[in-house]
Amino acid sequence: MTAVTDDGHADPVPVDPPSDYVDLYENAPCGYVVTSFDGTITSVNETFTRMVGYSRSDLIGRNFQSLLTVGSQLFHETRFLPVLHLRKRVDEIALKLRCADDSTLPTLVNGVQSGVSGEVRIALFDSTERTDYEQELLAARRAAEISEAQVGILQRASTAFTLADTEAALTAALAESVREAFAASFTAILLYDDHGVLQLATGTHPLLEYIQAGWDTPSTRAVDRNDVVIVGSLEEAEKEFPKLAPVYRANQLEACIASPLTDKGKAVGVISSFFRRKRDFDPALLELLATLTQQASHVLARIRLQSQLARMALHDLLTGLANRQLLQARLDQAIAAAERSGRPLAVIFLDLDGFKVVNDSCGHAVGDSVLQQVADRLRASVRSADTIGRYGGDEFVVICEDSDADAVSHVADRILAAVKEPLVDVPDEYPVSASIGVALLVPEANPSVTTDGMLGLADAAMYQSKNAGKDRVTVVLV
Amino acid sequence: MSTGQLSAVRQRNNVTVSGNPAGRPLVFAHGFGCSSEMWHLVAPRFEEDYLVVTFDHVGAGASDLDAYDRGKYDSLHGYADDILEILDDLDLTDVVFVGHSVSAMMGVLAATRQPGRFGALVLVGPSPRYVNTDAYTGGFEQDDIDSLLDALDANYLGWSEAMAPVIMGNPTQPQLGESLTASFCSTDPTIARHFARVTFLSDNRRDLPLVTTPTLVVQCKEDVIAPLPVGQYVHESIPNSTLVVLDATGHCPNLSAPDELTAEIQAFLR
Numbered sequence: 108m109t110a111v112t113d114d115g116h117a118d119p120v121p122v123d124p125p126s127d128y129v130d131l132y133e134n135a136p137c138g139y140v141v142t143s144f145d146g147t148i149t150s151v152n153e154t155f156t157r158m159v160g161y162s163r164s165d166l167i168g169r170n171f172q173s174l175l176t177v178g179s180q181l182f183h184e185t186r187f188l189p190v191l192h193l194r195k196r197v198d199e200i201a202l203k204l205r206c207a208d209d210s211t212l213p214t215l216v217n218g219v220q221s222g223v224s225g226e227v228r229i230a231l232f233d234s235t236e237r238t239d240y241e242q243e244l245l246a247a248r249r250a251a252e253i254s255e256a257q258v259g260i261l262q263r264a265s266t267a268f269t270l271a272d273t274e275a276a277l278t279a280a281l282a283e284s285v286r287e288a289f290a291a292s293f294t295a296i297l298l299y300d301d302h303g304v305l306q307l308a309t310g311t312h313p314l315l316e317y318i319q320a321g322w323d324t325p326s327t328r329a330v331d332r333n334d335v336v337i338v339g340s341l342e343e344a345e346k347e348f349p350k351l352a353p354v355y356r357a358n359q360l361e362a363c364i365a366s367p368l369t370d371k372g373k374a375v376g377v378i379s380s381f382f383r384r385k386r387d388f389d390p391a392l393l394e395l396l397a398t399l400t401q402q403a404s405h406v407l408a409r410i411r412l413q414s415q416l417a418r419m420a421l422h423d424l425l426t427g428l429a430n431r432q433l434l435q436a437r438l439d440q441a442i443a444a445a446e447r448s449g450r451p452l453a454v455i456f457l458d459l460d461g462f463k464v465v466n467d468s469c470g471h472a473v474g475d476s477v478l479q480q481v482a483d484r485l486r487a488s489v490r491s492a493d494t495i496g497r498y499g500g501d502e503f504v505v506i507c508e509d510s511d512a513d514a515v516s517h518v519a520d521r522i523l524a525a526v527k528e529p530l531v532d533v534p535d536e537y538p539v540s541a542s543i544g545v546a547l548l549v550p551e552a553n554p555s556v557t558t559d560g561m562l563g564l565a566d567a568a569m570y571q572s573k574n575a576g577k578d579r580v581t582v583v584l585v
Numbered sequence: 586m587s588t589g590q591l592s593a594v595r596q597r598n599n600v601t602v603s604g605n606p607a608g609r610p611l612v613f614a615h616g617f618g619c620s621s622e623m624w625h626l627v628a629p630r631f632e633e634d635y636l637v638v639t640f641d642h643v644g645a646g647a648s649d650l651d652a653y654d655r656g657k658y659d660s661l662h663g664y665a666d667d668i669l670e671i672l673d674d675l676d677l678t679d680v681v682f683v684g685h686s687v688s689a690m691m692g693v694l695a696a697t698r699q700p701g702r703f704g705a706l707v708l709v710g711p712s713p714r715y716v717n718t719d720a721y722t723g724g725f726e727q728d729d730i731d732s733l734l735d736a737l738d739a740n741y742l743g744w745s746e747a748m749a750p751v752i753m754g755n756p757t758q759p760q761l762g763e764s765l766t767a768s769f770c771s772t773d774p775t776i777a778r779h780f781a782r783v784t785f786l787s788d789n790r791r792d793l794p795l796v797t798t799p800t801l802v803v804q805c806k807e808d809v810i811a812p813l814p815v816g817q818y819v820h821e822s823i824p825n826s827t828l829v830v831l832d833a834t835g836h837c838p839n840l841s842a843p844d845e846l847t848a849e850i851q852a853f854l855r
Binding site: 144145146170172176177178179180181182184185186188189190192193200201202203213238241242245249286287289290291292293294341356359361382383384385 | 786
């Protein structure tokens with residue numbers, strides 16, 4: 108008893124209904140509702156009144172949507188209705204009814220919209236059992252997915268941490284893991300430099316300039332307190348960091364979480380994530396952050412130890428200056444750079460006068476102290492870009508890039524004067540001074556020289572100073 | 586508009602351009618829950634006079650799902666960035682931006698960032714904040730938003746198996762092309778959850794007074810998602826704005842009352 112309309116829907120034809128037709132409709136094993144185009148209920152069957160616990164007269168004239176829980180209303184409005192309007196039918200949508208006794212009833216809903224009048228016919232099936240089962244399943248699946256995702260992040264992070272052999276690689280891996288875990292808009296890592304100033308190691312830190320200007324920020328508070336600092340919303344930012352709140356606004360930031368990186372319990376840096384909306388952080392996520400920062404902190408300590416060891420292999424243990432190996436490498440680079448740029452390059456070769464006597468008379472400890480004091484004086488006498496090294500015994504070398512005869516003479520004279528100053532622990536009867544040789548390379552005059560050649564010339568010039576009466580400078584052109 | 590390779594931005598956001606190439610640009614943005622299909626009863630009506638642009642937000646419709654970066658799309662700012670990139674890519678100015686639902690706030694954010702690009706904003710069913718606070722009535726409690734997430738879960742369980750055929754197969758409407766049906770209102774469940782959170786937990790009340798673009802606020806007389814007082818709040822907070830209340834009910838007048846909505850937009854732009 109059906110006719111197929113233009114739009115392909117089967118509509119009942121009310122011709123000669125059998126006597127039980129009304130009963131068939133009223134007591135069908137599903138709720139049946141007809142609404143106008145705008146959702147106003149025009150007809151319901153008996154089953155539906157029993158499902159929701161309202162009488163027919165309560166229901167007629169009401170908007171169908173008002174019978175749904177709020178969550179279902181939102182879903183009805185953002186999905187059910189758009190699909191109904193666009194496709195003229197919706198199938199198997201899960202919606203929860205809000206019943207007269209305030210209980211809720213999960214249903215599966217099919218809807219059909221008539222092409223002509225826009226009238227909507229809705230069938231609702233009680234899906235309590237299925238929903239209960241599904242919700243358990245879903246809760247289990249959701250929990251499994253979340254922990255799987257977090258384990259995945261942790262595993263990938265662990266691998267990346269293990270492979271990281273530089274601070275840059277480690278901080279990049281940590282920042283990426285945390286950004287992924289938190290879905291953060293920005294994640295940045297700051298590490299203290301040798302002067303105790305926080306410097307950007309990786310990522311984008313929208314508040315960096317304020318940190319370096321000494322402002323109180325979540326990141327600085329995290330290192331100061333050596334604890335995680337959470338700012339969940341703009342309101343919290345206004346309360347906790349009133350001076351910073353306008354900066355938050357200007358940078359479209361709302362929330363932030365900052366966690367210190369530590370070495371032997373001391374904060375050495377901070378990882379900060381920023382969010383452009385209000386955020387809550389669940390305990391599992393905070394635990395993941397703690398694990399990631401802890402692991403990364405261990406690896407950071409390892410990398411720093413390794414780089415310290417590498418540094419020791421290239422530096423003189425007593426004075427901390429470059430050793431011969433590093434000096435030679437630096438000079439290789441400097442000669443290549445000078446030849447490329449055409450700028451002059453000078454090498455200062457220095458041998459102490461009177462050191463052997465001090466060492467023999469006052470003991471090795473005083474000798475060591477003299478070498479350390481001379482090293483400090485060299486550091487104070489050269490230009491910041493110059494490289495100083497201990498070449499051996501009481502011999503020192505300074506590489507002065509981009510330095511003509513005038514400039515290097517100034518440096519050499521300053522060294523000469525500095526070394527002559529009285530030394531701690533050395534009696535006045537043992538004077539110490541320096542014999543200095545300078546080899547000056549002017550690339551356009553003599554474009555090609557080797558590292559050994561240049562050091563040899565500077566050494567020879569030093570001997571000229573020594574032979575001419577010590578405590579003086581001899582300059583030779585390469 | 587080049588005829589060759591589509592730009593990365595246009596591919597990412599499934600941007601379509603139609604209508605009068607010499608006309609004023611009119612950009613339609615869809616809200617939570619569906620795709621640019623939401624505008625298919627309205628956008629064509631502007632094609633004679635306007636350069637009509639529609640697009641899908643990343644994560645919706647036929648956008649590039651691989652471009653869904655959770656950090657970027659964790660706030661409406663990420664979507665606003667995309668809108669500005671689309672306008673930049675198409676080199677549009679004096680843009681009329683028509684944003685439905687949550688896209689209205691994305692339009693507000695984009696227009697306050699680069700006011701020079703925009704000539705007018707049309708906000709259809711806007712809400713700057715859905716959750717009530719002490720001093721503000723958005724219409725929802727936090728629990729309600731959780732209950733929406735439950736509703737999403739209930740509907741997307743086994744989504745790929747159960748929903749996909751429903752979305753793909755539409756024997757009653759053969760006029761919808763195959764490529765279109767494939768993307769029709771389809772949503773990746775994980776993205777849908779995240780987008781729902783970002784949509785319903787955002788607070789953009791402070792951005793409204795910063796709008797300098799002439800703005801039309803379009804409100805339905807009954808709308809559970811953006812009730813009338815919210816529309817009035819938006820209108821009162823945006824300087825130089827006009828409020829019209831449609832006789833239609835519900836949150837999607839672009840589908841339920843396309844004639845009325847079209848007429849109001851045309852009247853505003855006249």
